[in-house]
Amino acid sequence: MAQSGFDRRRVNGPSESFQPTFDDGLEESSDLYDNWKLGEARRKRHPGDIRPIFLQTGFIKQANGSAYIETERTKIACAVYGPRQSKSSSYHETGRLSVEVKFAPFSSLVRKVPIRDAEDRSIANLVHQALASSVRLDTLPKSVIDIFVTVIECDGIESCVAAATVAASTSLAKAGVEMLGLVVSCAGAVVGEDVWLDPNEEEARLASGMLLCACMPALGVTTSVWQTGRVLPAKALLSLQLCQDRCSDIHQIVALALHED
Amino acid sequence: MPSDCLIPGQPVPLPRGPTLQLGSGVYTRNGETRASLLGTPQFHGSTLSIHRVKPHPPAPNSVVVGSVTRLSPQQAVVSITVVDGVPLPPGEDFTGVIRVQDIRATEKDKVRMGDCFRGGDVVKGLVISLGDARSYYITTARNDLGVIFATSEAGGTMEPVSWQEMRCPKTGKVEKRKCAKPEGL
Amino acid sequence: MASSSDLNAQIFQRLHPRAYLERFLAEQVRPDGREAEEWRDLFVHVGSVSTADGSALVRLGDTTVVCGVKAEIAEPDLEQPTEGFLVPNIDLPAMCAPRFKPGPPSEEAQVLSDRLASTINATGVLPLSALCIHPERAAWVLYVDATCINYDGNAFDAALIAMVAALKNTTLPKATFDEETGRTTCSRKIREALPLKRLPISYSFGIFDGSTVLADPTAFEEPLLDASISIVLDEHGSLLSTGQLGIADKDKMSACVTAAKERYEARGREIYSF
Numbered sequence: 001m002a003q004s005g006f007d008r009r010r011v012n013g014p015s016e017s018f019q020p021t022f023d024d025g026l027e028e029s030s031d032l033y034d035n036w037k038l039g040e041a042r043r044k045r046h047p048g049d050i051r052p053i054f055l056q057t058g059f060i061k062q063a064n065g066s067a068y069i070e071t072e073r074t075k076i077a078c079a080v081y082g083p084r085q086s087k088s089s090s091y092h093e094t095g096r097l098s099v100e101v102k103f104a105p106f107s108s109l110v111r112k113v114p115i116r117d118a119e120d121r122s123i124a125n126l127v128h129q130a131l132a133s134s135v136r137l138d139t140l141p142k143s144v145i146d147i148f149v150t151v152i153e154c155d156g157i158e159s160c161v162a163a164a165t166v167a168a169s170t171s172l173a174k175a176g177v178e179m180l181g182l183v184v185s186c187a188g189a190v191v192g193e194d195v196w197l198d199p200n201e202e203e204a205r206l207a208s209g210m211l212l213c214a215c216m217p218a219l220g221v222t223t224s225v226w227q228t229g230r231v232l233p234a235k236a237l238l239s240l241q242l243c244q245d246r247c248s249d250i251h252q253i254v255a256l257a258l259h260e261d
Numbered sequence: 262m263p264s265d266c267l268i269p270g271q272p273v274p275l276p277r278g279p280t281l282q283l284g285s286g287v288y289t290r291n292g293e294t295r296a297s298l299l300g301t302p303q304f305h306g307s308t309l310s311i312h313r314v315k316p317h318p319p320a321p322n323s324v325v326v327g328s329v330t331r332l333s334p335q336q337a338v339v340s341i342t343v344v345d346g347v348p349l350p351p352g353e354d355f356t357g358v359i360r361v362q363d364i365r366a367t368e369k370d371k372v373r374m375g376d377c378f379r380g381g382d383v384v385k386g387l388v389i390s391l392g393d394a395r396s397y398y399i400t401t402a403r404n405d406l407g408v409i410f411a412t413s414e415a416g417g418t419m420e421p422v423s424w425q426e427m428r429c430p431k432t433g434k435v436e437k438r439k440c441a442k443p444e445g446l
Numbered sequence: 447m448a449s450s451s452d453l454n455a456q457i458f459q460r461l462h463p464r465a466y467l468e469r470f471l472a473e474q475v476r477p478d479g480r481e482a483e484e485w486r487d488l489f490v491h492v493g494s495v496s497t498a499d500g501s502a503l504v505r506l507g508d509t510t511v512v513c514g515v516k517a518e519i520a521e522p523d524l525e526q527p528t529e530g531f532l533v534p535n536i537d538l539p540a541m542c543a544p545r546f547k548p549g550p551p552s553e554e555a556q557v558l559s560d561r562l563a564s565t566i567n568a569t570g571v572l573p574l575s576a577l578c579i580h581p582e583r584a585a586w587v588l589y590v591d592a593t594c595i596n597y598d599g600n601a602f603d604a605a606l607i608a609m610v611a612a613l614k615n616t617t618l619p620k621a622t623f624d625e626e627t628g629r630t631t632c633s634r635k636i637r638e639a640l641p642l643k644r645l646p647i648s649y650s651f652g653i654f655d656g657s658t659v660l661a662d663p664t665a666f667e668e669p670l671l672d673a674s675i676s677i678v679l680d681e682h683g684s685l686l687s688t689g690q691l692g693i694a695d696k697d698k699m700s701a702c703v704t705a706a707k708e709r710y711e712a713r714g715r716e717i718y719s720f
Contacts (some may be wrong), residue, residue, distance in 0.1 A: 009551045011563045013533035015521035017587045020619060020632040060596045061508060061666070062350055062543055064315060073496050077595045079541035083318045085355045091394040100548045102539055105591040106498035106514025114537065136288070136297055141391055143318045148541035148548070150595055152512055153495045165556070173269055176315035178286065178297040181270025218270025219290065255268050258299055301570070314453075326457065344454055348460040352545035383461055410461070 003250050010114070020112055036191050042065040042203070050186065050198035050246055051159075057174050065175025067257075069167040073155035073200070078167035080175040081157055083143035095140030099128040101149045101164065108154050109201075123161055125151075130165045130185055130214035130224040136178040145177060156200040158187035158212050158228075165214055170254050180218035183223055184250040188213070188239040190231050195239045211236060213243035217251040241255070267296040284310025314418065316349045319357070319397050323388045324411070327357060329378050336360045337378045339386070339399060356396045359386060363400040364439055376425070377439040383410035384439050407441040447604025464670055471658055478507075478664060483705055485662045488713065490607060492720055500640075504608040507660065508598035513538075513608035515590050515616045519630050522578065522585040530577020532562045532587035536592040536605050543597035543665060560594075561689070562605055565678060569646045569686045571610060576641045580623035584630045588616070599664040602676060606648045609715060614718055616640050645681035645718045649706035650674060653694045659701055661709070666694040675699060677706035681718055 006012055006049040032043055045051075060066035063079035070076075072196055083095060101124040105112050127149065135145070147168050154160045162185035169183040189199035189207035204210065209229030215222040222244065227236060267273065273287055273294045283289065286298040287309055296302065300311040305313050319325050319341060327341035341355040342348060349355070362369050364377050378384065386406050387401035401407045404424070413419050413429030413436060421440040428435050459466045470477050479484070480486070486507030495501035498514030522529060540548040548669040551559070576585040590612060603624070617639050619632035650664035652671035660667060671693025680686050683685045685707075688699060 009556050010535050011533055011559050013531045013587050013589060014520040014523065017518035017531075020517065020519055020621070021629070022619070022632050022634045024634050059510075062352065062597070063541070074497070075539065081353070081540075081544055082348070084353060085318070086394075089394055100540065102537075102541075104503070104512065104514060104537075104593050105517050105589060106495060106501065109497050111516040111518065111589060114535070139285070140318065142397075148539065150539055150541055150593060152593070152595075153497055155497075172656070173299045174315065176298055176313035178288075179269040180290070180297060181286065181295070182268060201359070218268075218272055218295070258268055259266060326461070328461070342460050343457050346457070348453070348456045350544045351460065352543070 002046045007115075013220060021031055029038065030232040033206065036206070038206075041197065042191070042194065042196050047194050048242060048246065049194045050250070051200075053166075053250065053253050055253060057170060057257055057260075062172075063175075065171040065173070065177070067079070067170040068161050069170075071159070071163055071198070073153055074160050074163050075152040076160065076164050076167050077150045077152065078171045079148045080145060080168070080171040080177070081148070082145040083140045083177070084146065084173075086142055086144040088144075091142065093138070093141050095135075095137040095143045095145060097128060097132055097135055097137065097145050097147065099124045099131070099147045099168070101127065101151065103151045103154065107151045123157075123164070126161050126167050126212070126224070126226060127168055130174070131168055131183055133223050134169070134179050134181055134183045135172065136180065136217055139178050145172070145175075147171070154201075156198075156204045157186070158189075158204060158210050159198050159200065161185070161212060162187045162198070162214075166250060166254060170257060173258055181218040182251060182254055183214055183216055184254060185212065185214035186243040186246045186250065188243050190229070190235050190239065195235065195242055197232045197242060209235075211239040211243065213247070215247050216243055223243065266299065266301050268299055271296050273302050279287075279307065282308045284308045286311030286313070300325070314347060316347050316353070317344060319344050321388055321390055324385065325357065325388060325397075325399060326383065326385050327354070329380055329382045329384060332374055332378060332380060334361065334374050337374065337384075338396070339384055341397070346353055349369055355385070357388070357399040358392065358396040359384070359399045363389065365397065366402040375443045376395055376437040378408065379411065379438070381412060382438065385409045401439055401441075402439045404442045405444075407439040409441050411438055412437075416445050459666075462719045463506045466563055467670055469652070471654070476660065477666060482658060483661045485713075488621070488717065490611050490717060490720070492611055498612075499618065500612045500614070502608045502611035502615055503523060504604045504611065506600060506604040507664065508596055509594070509600055509604045510596040511592050511594050511601065511608040513590065513592040513605070513612040515588055515612045517616070517618055518587045518589065519579065519584055519621070521585045522582060526574070527582040529574035530547070530549045531587040532566065532572060532574060532577070532589055532590065533587065534566055534590040534592070534609055535559045536562060536594065536601070538594050538597065542594045542625045546597075558601060558605065561602060562609060564686065565606060565648070566609065568592075569678060569680070570643050571646065572613065572640055572642055579621045579630055579633055583623070583628070584623045586618060586621070588613070593670065599666070599668050600650050602663050603648045603650050603662065604676075606646065610645050611718060611720075614642060614645065614720075615638055618709075622690065644686070645676050646686055647681065647714055647717055648676050648709065649702070649709055650676040650701045651705065653692070655688070658707070659698060661705060673698075677702050679706060679710050679714065681714075683710045683714060698703065
């Protein structure tokens with residue numbers, strides 16, 4: 001249900017509108033996992049397979065760095081501006097990284113009312129956490145680097161955060177911001193006994209727990225781990241390992257994209 | 262892109278020989294030298310660095326170009342739009358100030374702001390320090406620094422006559438400015 | 447790697463934009479190499495956003511606008527019981543150009559949304575009665591949301607085409623209203639296209655220095671213009687509306703109408719042919 005209070009800065013619709021309800025009684029159609037039962041195998045992909053990544057850099061010429069990433073139905077654009085003069089009134093010796101994430105209203109099945117909410121903020125924080133330790137902010141006193149992410153289409157929120165992190169790190173490299181290494185990220189869904197990497201929206205709904213991992217494969221270090229839901233410790237460690245292994249592959253893809261100037 | 266272009270985090274292949282000094286764009290971790298920028302490592306004498314010609318913030322000793330936005334007897338506020346020869350993206354700028362004691366090298370106590378800069382003048386300067394939270398400190402106390410472009414009261418583009426005067430081609434009138442020595446002279 | 451003469455040109459452009467543009471126009475060319483009345487390439491791609499009921503991606507040169515249509519159901523307005531709602535909005539986020547800051551819609555975005563909404567309504571793209579499911583009880587609300595992901599001038603033309611193309615790409619599930627339960631149920635299987643009446647195309651121009659007409663201005667040219675003129679034609683090339691912001695000579699408007707029609711003849715027919 002979309003309940004938009006009157007927003008004098010936008011063209012407004014009716015004060016209340018509802019998502020359509022369908023004759024099959026289901027809230028969302030599950031085409032791929034129709035009649036799937038717990039314990040059955042993943043469909044269409046192997047558990048360790050991630051969706052093919054399309055990564056293109058430099059499409060926003062006015063931005064210092066930019067990247068567009070597409071993994072089947074997830075489509076994200078990212079732009080890096082700066083280092084810019086910080087508007088802060090206090091002098092700071094190390095630079096600051098500012099991440100903003102926006103979801104297009106049509107990016108998910110339920111329309112997102114374009115008011116900035118807690119979800120945008122928490123996703124921006126996840127991306128920030130993944131990137132912050134990789135940027136040499138000590139080389140940028142008084143400056144701020146603005147990273148803007150727009151999600152055009154989202155198929156699985158955790159995979160979406162992972163893709164946004166990859167796009168942001170790629171944009172930072174193109175922008176000439178000094179970094180210790182490239183950051184790539186991967187999500188893993190715990191479904192029954194298995195771990196399915198890069199889960200889409202349907203698969204995320206089937207999972208009992210989720211792990212999101214970001215790392216710098218060039219240095220062999222992890223920059224951020226985020227776990228939600230119910231995951232046994234042994235499963236969490238397994239997911240972490242699987243994600244990290246897959247991250248080296250993603251790192252190769254980013255390196256290729258960066259070399260194609 | 263050349264095949265020796267490195268990505269951030271990639272180890273830099275070092276030639277054998279005397280230990281190198283590290284410049285910008287590279288760093289050391291656990292004894293290994295790695296790239297921190299996307300680019301090709303270059304050697305200037307014994308210093309190893311990676312350059313990327315991208316807009317970047319001013320640093321001490323950066324050569325900057327900007328326009329004068331505000332004047333007071335104590336300082337000229339400049340909107341910096343070019344740093345080390347690289348123009349900033351449209352709409353982006355850094356704020357710098359030229360304090361009255363940093364305008365000229367000689368006779369510093371005799372300087373009058375109105376005889377040096379006017380609003381709208383395009384000035385070339387050198388960054389002395391990071392300054393405070395709001396502005397970088399800039400100096401024009403060198404022959405090649407100062408006003409490089411100015412419009413006269415009549416609206417014409419003035420030409421430098423000496424290091425402290427410019428002439429309007431329309432009216433022939435001379436106005437006082439702290440001029441930069443034109444290149445090639 | 448930019449040569450030093452490239453950088454010098456860029457520095458000049460940054461410090462003296464007006465003089466920079468004047469120098470080019472004196473040579474009968476614009477900074478991006480186009481002639482005064484030349485248009486950038488237009489690229490329209492529909493249906494790529496699966497979460498939307500209809501979508502379009504439009505590129506006009508580097509200016510890129512993505513538009514998605516989401517359909518929801520609401521009670522009709524008391525005053526218009528047999529009509530649905532069409533709600534167009536455009537977002538100019540901080541990512542699309544250095545001058546936009548994060549936060550609520552800027553004045554520029556608000557003005558643009560307003561212009562797009564009034565153009566879509568005034569030109570009769572979709573009769574709102576076609577969105578009625580059951581008089582007084584249920585009607586469709588079409589949220590037509592556009593986002594600019596790369597701004598290089600003339601967002602209006604790109605966004606209007608994106609919105610209209612997204613509407614043309616939209617299908618709605620067949621909806622039935624149950625009088626007894628008061629609820630609307632939609633078919634999962636049957637989807638219908640919208641009965642669009644008109645497909646408007648906008649052609650915008652900028653007036654520089656009072657006299658030069660520049661077709662399809664870029665982000666660099668826009669702040670240097672004295673006025674801008676938009677000509678809206680329908681999918682057959684007939685004039686639907688004209689608009690002007692700023693001061694320009696009277697003869698400029700008719701010059702723009704002629705130029706718009708010429709551009710339509712060259713490329714207009716293919717825009718919505720998908």
